[in-house]
Amino acid sequence: MASTTSNHVILFPFMTQGHLNPFLAFAHLLERHTQFTITIVNTPLNVQNLRNALPSDTTIRLMELPFDSSEHGLPPNSENNETLPGHLYSTFFHATLTLEATFERQLIDICRRDGHPPLCIISDMFFGWTVSIAKRLGILHAVFLTGGAYSMAGYLSLWLHLQRQKDSNEFGLVGYPETFRLHHSQLDGLIHLAHADEPYFLSLKQQISLSLGSESILCNTVEEMETTGLELLPKLFGLPVWPVGPLVPSLIEPSTSRKFSRTGKEPTVSSDQCVAWLNLHPPSSVLYIDFGYQNHISTLQMMELAMGLESSGKAFIWVLNPPMEHEESVELRPEWLPKGFEDRMKERKQGLLIYKCAPQLEILSHKSTGAFLSHCVWNLVLESLSLVVPIIGWPLQIEQFFNSTVLVELGVCLEMVIGVEENAVSREVERVVGLVMGGTKKGEEMKRKAIAISEMLKAAVRDDGGEKGSSVSAIGAFFRWINQRKMLE
Template identity: 40%
Template structure:
């Protein structure tokens, strides 16, 4: 009988992190029944995860204690989805308090399952877990839901803060020259404002990124065929294995979301539209734009003449979970016109993204370039209109546009000036039937779709496994062969 292996997954408390971790857990569960899989998280996130697991799943959910009010956060604040941006750093800082409880949990698992191999898969924000694993002699990997390229830029910027040493509006990354020049307005606000002594810098440089070197490897929710430059950065940086295993994505049924629009209603509307005629607009689970930008985007959608589905949330400065005020935040008469023409659907808060992107009537995706959304789009050959807003999204957009040729950047950030005429022009460039650039972009997106399909081939037909299937096999083999992951080994 094969040796039982316990796998612990520990995502950061944000939907954009939890979703790929859940997808990975379900993927591992399908690989073998010999894995005892556990997801650890705080109480409210565990409750949400319970509604996302299939009824026949054997994945365990384990609560780690956390009281947000102990850290000057509002009560029951356990996910970035429920806090304003200025409090996100407080939640991240508070996550450091999980270390003693996490260590206690791992020690208990080692004691209760002394003959099991144990592997910890932790979030990119939980670098400190690698030191716990090292202390306890446990195999540890970091799992990134971001692209290798995007995270390489992000890591290099935080560790070196190159923008502090130049007045230029563009500059190279000394340890990642493959990225060529980074523009100052591509920097997320927290990096742009960082001086090395601010809260974000202290967390990233002293409590997180510096600890990755203690890990036994890094796994990426990406595909090596189009992300090798970024993946290779981490191989040479840490001299540890780097495995690409993507895309690992969730079906709508496993996301645990309610509200928004019924998937059936959405499909019925899409069924009435011609092939490649619909623009899908969505900025992820925790992003929104300014009221001025929203007005310009609404005008652009109206003027473009394209069919569209637009997922809206209240603009910056308003409670993102409050009711959307259509008459206040959208152009005058906008709702009446789209109802009359049946040319668009406005969805409050949530839409079945995978189902929409997989529908034949969808031509392009106006996105914040979060990597989950990028993979879902490109898996269906849908090109992207990029509007990055935070974190490594700016560098994902750079990869998509400059290296892969599947994206056109529409705007940059939540405070940039946006003109509806420019948005209309970019929409036409990507979606227009007579646009040579659009034809090329759509062709490139289809090529990436084929790369993704080949990466996840299981080898049953021709005996040749795809790169991502080989990646996850190699990772599991390394974890299984590790001689430091059972209690008996250490005794």
């Protein structure tokens, strides 16, 4: 199709909250700083949630792709993988591949209606099939990486060049220095089980590979924060990279962040209850603990974490999910925690235990919250640091280890050493919590550096009439590059 001037940008996130959130924040950033027509594409229930979260005066458009989860062997109304148990993730991923034909038909309709194709498609890395659609319709394409540059470079390199190492516990990554080594314990379960003939592995690897056939990469990071990662990405994959983060809804559009933080997951305790409990404690004295929905520690580690928290004497809010040996739907069981633990914590006002889901933003933004014990998933890291809350790192899956490495180097994270001796976890928890929150020189230094990083993150998305922030400038440079490419067609 012949292309003429267009200002229509299509955004297509994967259907999980860790991807929908940064895409939505990016749409708000584009709406604020450009004159583009912006359309977010997704399935009906996700579109409904997006619509409910958007301000009434928004210009952001939404486009539905029909999707019936029951037709794919999924529970009814399953359009977001955070609502699914782990054993259905592969089924869900394969179901998303069926969106290709409908997406292409709707794009053709847009081309006919407008008389020309959209300016570009910005799609998730798990929707590699959108690259070939873009090429067929004469639309430029960018792949959007919702994680940090360093972790995404490692994650993509690992998937594209994965070879099962049988004789060594440690191995390197293609494109990384010879001194860089990964241990098998740092890989998530999916990669551990990856076989050349496993359908889920093949499909995932294929989509990641196809996505890197794009013309460019947008990454949810900040230039000043991730110089090494931003050097690795173009070196490894031969594509220009634009750092357009931090795509944190609470920084860019606070009203949206409270309405659209976790689709399908309502907090099991009210914000008022959490705030009232936090108000009982001095500034920066409470540790927040949350490993999310899809990351689980073992039963023994949960028991040890509880003992370490109690021994530390520090106040905490802990969001509990079932340990890795149990399904996500299992109710909280007393045997997962030390006998009488919850009653003692309640009586002493030392700990607030919340099962399944908490009002995270309200907790992290409260003045009494002093540190975040986290698995180091990127979106939560950015949100925590934007609110000047240092990190205690307990990474559980591959990209989280990369993120933790970056944070430790920035001086805003202290990673716990969790090795094969699970019964030593309690001592490590007590040690690290004491270092970060015990009024030590290390804890004070982490707080100072968190303040500096918070200012850096805020400055990156600033455009108040003066000098533009680095991410706002990157967005401008990306679209100038897009328009130059269009002129050459």
